[in-house]
Amino acid sequence: MTTVGSRYQQLVRPDRVHGSIYTDPAIFAEEMERIFYSTWVFVGHESEVPEPNDYVVKSIGPQSVIMTRAKDGSIHLLQNRCAHRGNLVCEAPKGNTLAFRCQYHGWTYANNGDLLGFPYKQGYEGVLDKASIKLGRVARVESYQGFVFGSFAADGPSLKDHLGAATECFDRLVRISPAGEVALTAGWLKHRVKANWKMLLENETDGYHPQFVHSSIFSVATSGIGNLYSENSTALCRDLGNGHTENDLRPEFRRIAEPMGWFGTTAEKVPNYVAAMRDSYGKAAEEIMIDGSPHVMIFPNLFIAEIQLFQIQPLAVDQTVQHVTCMQFKDAADLNRRVLQQTIGSVGPAGFLLADDSEMYERNQRGVAARTPEWVLIARGLKREHVDPEGFTVSNNTDETTLRAIWRHYMTLMDR
Amino acid sequence: MSIDLPEAEAFLYREARLADTHDYDSWEELWTDDAIYWVPAGGDSATDPANNVSVLFDNRSRIGTRVRQLKSGKRHSQNPKSSVCRLISNVELLGDHEGDTVIGATALVVESRDDRTTMWAGRYEYRLRRVDSDVRMSYKKVTLVDREHPLNTLSILL
Numbered sequence: 264m265t266t267v268g269s270r271y272q273q274l275v276r277p278d279r280v281h282g283s284i285y286t287d288p289a290i291f292a293e294e295m296e297r298i299f300y301s302t303w304v305f306v307g308h309e310s311e312v313p314e315p316n317d318y319v320v321k322s323i324g325p326q327s328v329i330m331t332r333a334k335d336g337s338i339h340l341l342q343n344r345c346a347h348r349g350n351l352v353c354e355a356p357k358g359n360t361l362a363f364r365c366q367y368h369g370w371t372y373a374n375n376g377d378l379l380g381f382p383y384k385q386g387y388e389g390v391l392d393k394a395s396i397k398l399g400r401v402a403r404v405e406s407y408q409g410f411v412f413g414s415f416a417a418d419g420p421s422l423k424d425h426l427g428a429a430t431e432c433f434d435r436l437v438r439i440s441p442a443g444e445v446a447l448t449a450g451w452l453k454h455r456v457k458a459n460w461k462m463l464l465e466n467e468t469d470g471y472h473p474q475f476v477h478s479s480i481f482s483v484a485t486s487g488i489g490n491l492y493s494e495n496s497t498a499l500c501r502d503l504g505n506g507h508t509e510n511d512l513r514p515e516f517r518r519i520a521e522p523m524g525w526f527g528t529t530a531e532k533v534p535n536y537v538a539a540m541r542d543s544y545g546k547a548a549e550e551i552m553i554d555g556s557p558h559v560m561i562f563p564n565l566f567i568a569e570i571q572l573f574q575i576q577p578l579a580v581d582q583t584v585q586h587v588t589c590m591q592f593k594d595a596a597d598l599n600r601r602v603l604q605q606t607i608g609s610v611g612p613a614g615f616l617l618a619d620d621s622e623m624y625e626r627n628q629r630g631v632a633a634r635t636p637e638w639v640l641i642a643r644g645l646k647r648e649h650v651d652p653e654g655f656t657v658s659n660n661t662d663e664t665t666l667r668a669i670w671r672h673y674m675t676l677m678d679r
Numbered sequence: 680m681s682i683d684l685p686e687a688e689a690f691l692y693r694e695a696r697l698a699d700t701h702d703y704d705s706w707e708e709l710w711t712d713d714a715i716y717w718v719p720a721g722g723d724s725a726t727d728p729a730n731n732v733s734v735l736f737d738n739r740s741r742i743g744t745r746v747r748q749l750k751s752g753k754r755h756s757q758n759p760k761s762s763v764c765r766l767i768s769n770v771e772l773l774g775d776h777e778g779d780t781v782i783g784a785t786a787l788v789v790e791s792r793d794d795r796t797t798m799w800a801g802r803y804e805y806r807l808r809r810v811d812s813d814v815r816m817s818y819k820k821v822t823l824v825d826r827e828h829p830l831n832t833l834s835i836l837l
Contacts, residue, residue: 356827451722454830479755483747483751589732607734612832613718622756625793
């Protein structure tokens with residue numbers, strides 16, 4: 264390895280990445296500071312706290328955060344740490360409460376983080392300015408199409424600027440609902456893997472692996488997925504900017520031109536849904552039902568895979584939890600039943616697909632621990648990717664354009 | 680004719696041995712045609728599977744798919760296979776469900792794979808039915824003690 268350039272420039276090259284970037288605990292610690300605690304990170308969805316005073320415990324990387332909906336409807340991300348001695352103020356995974364009370368000394372906070380009071384207040388007279396004491400908060404909270412993101416940084420680009428071109432993917436996702444809304448109300452599968460979080464991030468958007476990793480299920484069950492990720496597929500991978508990447512499957516779905524083909528079914532199987540879509544969207548309904556839902560990886564931790572949603576939670580350099588749920592599209596009961604069953608079959612710890620993806624992350628983590636040949640290659644398609652009419656770099660769906668897009672953005676955050 | 684405790688225990692031990700030894704075909708034959716094999720996740724999953732994700736919720740057709748995937752030789756998460764051994768205990772007759780005998784039990788399944796040993800502990804609920812002269816299971820629900828927490832990959836038969 265040469266020593267030209269900064270430390271990160273030595274590790275991340277246009278066509279290769281050094282194996283140590285997945286195994287070095289010092290790099291992991293810097294990633295938490297510069298990525299997870301400095302930029303926009305997906306936390307949850309507004310539908311997880313539908314009523315005033317609802318709360319649910321979520322995370323930003325290894326940090327636990329409480330997502331609350333205050334009395335006035337506003338969403339807050341609070342840290343589970345009493346400002347007094349650092350004990351926990353919330354023990355339940357979710358609930359409805361006006362106030363969080365620390366059980367250690369009885370300090371009580373409103374669900375927007377403000378201190379309401381503490382017992383035996385005479386002892387603090389002249390000692391504490393009560394108005395200045397609050398629960399720790401994630402500095403900025405913003406939503407797009409109901410998806411809640413948090414940033415520990417008080418200043419910086421808005422969520423909309425961060426999402427950039429990827430906002431259109433959220434718009435496409437909610438259009439799958441006749442009411443234009445999705446909810447995350449079906450609970451979560453939590454899948455622990457012994458691998459660096461970036462192994463998951465890369466795999467979500469790697470169109471090269473499905474034919475090999477998932478050949479077992481393709482060989483025993485009918486699935487159109489394999490063909491979408493073959494060398495001859497007309498699907499594309501796309502660099503959306505800011506580290507966001509997409510596997511755009513629409514060219515294949517448009518070629519097949521079968522409404523609901525994207526979901527592996529036909530219009531006849533979900534008649535109520537199809538009728539509701541035609542009622543809501545008129546002529547545009549056919550196009551929506553052919554194009555389907557997006558397959559997009561929002562840097563650094565949100566993966567939308569058509570009907571499923573994954574939140575990547577890094578815990579340590581070689582420990583990651585993947586939280587998975589399925590989309591529930593508003594006013595689409597017959598579709599949602601199938602979405603739920605397909606999700607249970609495919610993903611999570613026992614999924615026909617994800618159990619094998621996880622096996623690959625874990626093998627990869629062990630593989631990169633070997634001393635040579637040091638590098639991981641991300642060069643596939645470097646000479647055939649091209650810029651499309653909208654200005655995005657696109658390539659064959661099996662190319663590593665998406666991985667290069669992720670690493671380029673990674674460098675803007677880490678190499679500064 | 681209902682199924683008594685010794686007969687139920689014998690069935691559970693046999694099922695445990697077939698799952699431990701990856702005898703997939705023999706294991707699949709234990710199921711009835713209307714079978715449900717269910718491992719709930721956390722939250723409301725164990726009480727409302729129609730509206731919540733489960734770790735696993737296989738009808739008979741999907742049990743078949745699961746077995747065929749395991750037998751394909753390319754189920755990477757079981758290639759190589761885990762070494763598995765389980766204890767099944769606290770077996771009780773709990774009553775009747777539409778003619779099937781309801782059995783409760785607890786189990787501890789120890790799985791060794793690569794450099795990791797996973798303990799899957801849970802409460803098991805079976806519904807057993809006599810089909811011709813054989814005992815078969817129409818329902819098996821595995822409520823894991825760890826179900827609220829992140830789980831390792833579950834590619835063995837629980």
